[in-house]
Amino acid sequence: MRLVDIQDKVVEVDVTVHEARIEHGVGRLFLSAPPEIRAARAGQYVMIRSLRAGGPLLGRPLTILHSGGHLELMYNIVGEGTRHLSTTLPGEVVQLVGPLGRPFALPDTEVTIIGDAGHVGTTLSLARERGEAKRPTRVIFTGTPDAAGVYPAAIHFLVGEFEATGATVDLVDERTIAEAVETARPALIAAGASDGIMAKVQAVADRLAIPGFVALQAPMACGVGVCQACVRHFRDGAMRIICETPIVDLAAPVFAEGGRHG
Amino acid sequence: MADLSVTIGSVRLPNPVIPASGTFGIGHARVMDISRLGALVPKTVMPEARTGHPPPRLTEAAGGLINAIGIPSVGIEAFLADVLPAYRAFGAPIVVSVSADTAEAFAMMCAAMADTGIAAIELNLSCPNLEAGGRAFALDPGPAADVVRACRAATGLPLWCKLSPNSGIPGQVAEAIEANGGDALIVANTMLAIAFDKEGNPRLANRTGGMSGLPLKPINLRLTDEIARRVALPIIGCGGVATLQDALDYFAAGASAVAIGTATLSRPTTMVHLIDALDAHLTERGLAAQDLVRRRTT
Missing domain, CATH: 2.40.30.10 (Translation factors)
Known part of the structure; x- marks a missing residue:
C-alpha cells in the first residue's frame, strides 16, 4: 500500500x-x-x-x-x-x-484500526471516513480497566464514537494488545496509539508480516517542515520531522517501550 | 506604493523584511508567496550532514521560544545540489547561512558558494547549540576575526555576520568583524536559556537552548543601538520582530533591515503582512524604506 x-x-x-x-x-x-x-x-x-x-x-x-x-x-x-x-x-x-499532513490510504479491503484515547482523533477520523465510504473496518480500541475489570466512562464514550461509524469494535486491555493483535491477525493495520502500545503492535506485525500505517505524534511548531522541532527516531537510524507525514509505514519508526508518543 | 528597497552594503534588497535563518524554509511557499520577501534565507548549512539534537527540541517559555534544534543539515554538497536550486525558482535574493567548527571549514563553504548566484553569505558565528561544544565564535573578537578573515580570503561574496547576545563584549566583536572584511552584521541570534517542567526536568533534551521571540527584543534592540554607534557596517536587526512597530524600533536603533523568526512560527504569513504594513506606513508619509535607515553617530 x-x-x-x-x-x-x-x-x-x-x-x-x-x-x-x-x-x-x-x-x-x-x-x-x-x-x-x-x-x-x-x-x-x-x-x-x-x-x-x-x-x-x-x-x-x-x-x-x-x-x-x-x-x-x-x-x-x-x-x-x-x-x-x-x-x-x-x-x-x-x-x-x-x-x-498526509492522509491515510483508503483501501477497499478490511482495515483494522488500533487506537487509544490519547490518539483518538486520528483513528476516529479514519473510522468515520471508512464508514461513510462503506469500507469494512474493525477497531481494536485499548484502555486500562480498574482492578475489577471496569473501564472508565471516557473509554466507553469513545468506543461508542467508533461504533457509530459502523465499524466492529473490540475493547482490549492495553496490557494484552499483543495477544489481541495476534489473535485478530489483521490483513492491514492503521494505528495511532502510545509508544508503549505501538512497540507491541509493531513487534507482532513484524513477526506475522502484517503491513500497516501508523500516525505519529510529536510536539509541533510550524507544521510545514521548517522549524524541524517535530522529529522522531526511525529504525534506519535517521531522525525525521513528522509534521509533513505524520502517517508513516508501521515498520519504520522506533517506539519506546512505555513512551507516551505514538 | 512606496519604494521599499534598501541596500545592505553592495546588496540591494527589494524590501527590508527577511527571514531569520533557522525559522524559514521552502515549506513556507505552501502558505505564502515567498518571492515577496526581501531575501530568502534557508536554514544554516554545515560542512557535513548532521541530525541535530534529540527531541524535545523546542518549548514555549515566558512568551517566547527556547530551541535546541542543533543545526540539522544535509551538508554543503547536498545543499548545493538539492536544496539551493529550489530557492532559485522564486527570484528573491538568496542569502545562504553557513556554520562550522573551524575557520577553515567556514572558508571552504564560502568558496563552494562561488558561481551559485546567491546574493550574500551569512556567517552563523553565534549559535550556542553546537554539539562540538566550546565557546561560539561570536563570543570573542579573536575567533570571530579568524573566521571572517578566512572567509574573506575565500570569497568575494558579501559576508553578513550574525552576532550573539551572549557575548559580554559584542561591540568589540563587531569591530573585529568590520576590521577583517565583514560586510554587514545581523544583530543578533538567540540568548542562552533554560526551562523546566513541573517535575523539575529540563524541557529540552539538550537541557539549554536559545531564547527567541518577544522576550529577546529589548535585549537585541539595545545591542543594535550600541553596535550602530561603534561600527559603520549595515545592520539587520533580529529578535522579537513581529509587528510594524517592532521593525520601526530596530530602524530607530540603527538597523537597515529586519529578520523575522519566531513570529513566523506563530503566524506563517507574518513577513508578508509586515511588508504590507511597512508599505502603508511609508506611503502615508511619502517616504521610502531607505529613509528609515538613519545610522546613529552619537
Missing part, C-alpha cells in the same frame, strides 16, 4: 468558532471550513492558535474529524496549549493553518 501525497497548498486564515464542546476530556471545535480545507481527509490536521490575550505563542495540531461545509476538529486536552483551547467560546476567532 502506497503512502498518500501531501497537499501542496496550505492556507492561513482566521476563522470563527461556531461550537466548542468538551466530552470526557476530549475537545471538539466546529468552524466554517475555508474552501482549501474542504477536501481534507482522515489523518490530516490543522494548526489552531488561540488569538485571545495570554494564549500560547504557537498553534496546536488538531485532527480534522470532518471536513466539508463545516470543519470538525478533535483534540485531547493534554497540556497548557490544549487546556487553553478547551476554554474557547462560540464566536471566538482562532487562527487556522492547514490542511497539513
Whole structure:
C-alpha cells in the first residue's frame, strides 16, 4: 500500500468558532471550513492558535474529524496549549493553518484500526471516513480497566464514537494488545496509539508480516517542515520531522517501550 | 506604493523584511508567496550532514521560544545540489547561512558558494547549540576575526555576520568583524536559556537552548543601538520582530533591515503582512524604506 501525497497548498486564515464542546476530556471545535480545507481527509490536521490575550505563542495540531461545509476538529486536552483551547467560546476567532499532513490510504479491503484515547482523533477520523465510504473496518480500541475489570466512562464514550461509524469494535486491555493483535491477525493495520502500545503492535506485525500505517505524534511548531522541532527516531537510524507525514509505514519508526508518543 | 528597497552594503534588497535563518524554509511557499520577501534565507548549512539534537527540541517559555534544534543539515554538497536550486525558482535574493567548527571549514563553504548566484553569505558565528561544544565564535573578537578573515580570503561574496547576545563584549566583536572584511552584521541570534517542567526536568533534551521571540527584543534592540554607534557596517536587526512597530524600533536603533523568526512560527504569513504594513506606513508619509535607515553617530 502506497503512502498518500501531501497537499501542496496550505492556507492561513482566521476563522470563527461556531461550537466548542468538551466530552470526557476530549475537545471538539466546529468552524466554517475555508474552501482549501474542504477536501481534507482522515489523518490530516490543522494548526489552531488561540488569538485571545495570554494564549500560547504557537498553534496546536488538531485532527480534522470532518471536513466539508463545516470543519470538525478533535483534540485531547493534554497540556497548557490544549487546556487553553478547551476554554474557547462560540464566536471566538482562532487562527487556522492547514490542511497539513498526509492522509491515510483508503483501501477497499478490511482495515483494522488500533487506537487509544490519547490518539483518538486520528483513528476516529479514519473510522468515520471508512464508514461513510462503506469500507469494512474493525477497531481494536485499548484502555486500562480498574482492578475489577471496569473501564472508565471516557473509554466507553469513545468506543461508542467508533461504533457509530459502523465499524466492529473490540475493547482490549492495553496490557494484552499483543495477544489481541495476534489473535485478530489483521490483513492491514492503521494505528495511532502510545509508544508503549505501538512497540507491541509493531513487534507482532513484524513477526506475522502484517503491513500497516501508523500516525505519529510529536510536539509541533510550524507544521510545514521548517522549524524541524517535530522529529522522531526511525529504525534506519535517521531522525525525521513528522509534521509533513505524520502517517508513516508501521515498520519504520522506533517506539519506546512505555513512551507516551505514538 | 512606496519604494521599499534598501541596500545592505553592495546588496540591494527589494524590501527590508527577511527571514531569520533557522525559522524559514521552502515549506513556507505552501502558505505564502515567498518571492515577496526581501531575501530568502534557508536554514544554516554545515560542512557535513548532521541530525541535530534529540527531541524535545523546542518549548514555549515566558512568551517566547527556547530551541535546541542543533543545526540539522544535509551538508554543503547536498545543499548545493538539492536544496539551493529550489530557492532559485522564486527570484528573491538568496542569502545562504553557513556554520562550522573551524575557520577553515567556514572558508571552504564560502568558496563552494562561488558561481551559485546567491546574493550574500551569512556567517552563523553565534549559535550556542553546537554539539562540538566550546565557546561560539561570536563570543570573542579573536575567533570571530579568524573566521571572517578566512572567509574573506575565500570569497568575494558579501559576508553578513550574525552576532550573539551572549557575548559580554559584542561591540568589540563587531569591530573585529568590520576590521577583517565583514560586510554587514545581523544583530543578533538567540540568548542562552533554560526551562523546566513541573517535575523539575529540563524541557529540552539538550537541557539549554536559545531564547527567541518577544522576550529577546529589548535585549537585541539595545545591542543594535550600541553596535550602530561603534561600527559603520549595515545592520539587520533580529529578535522579537513581529509587528510594524517592532521593525520601526530596530530602524530607530540603527538597523537597515529586519529578520523575522519566531513570529513566523506563530503566524506563517507574518513577513508578508509586515511588508504590507511597512508599505502603508511609508506611503502615508511619502517616504521610502531607505529613509528609515538613519545610522546613529552619537
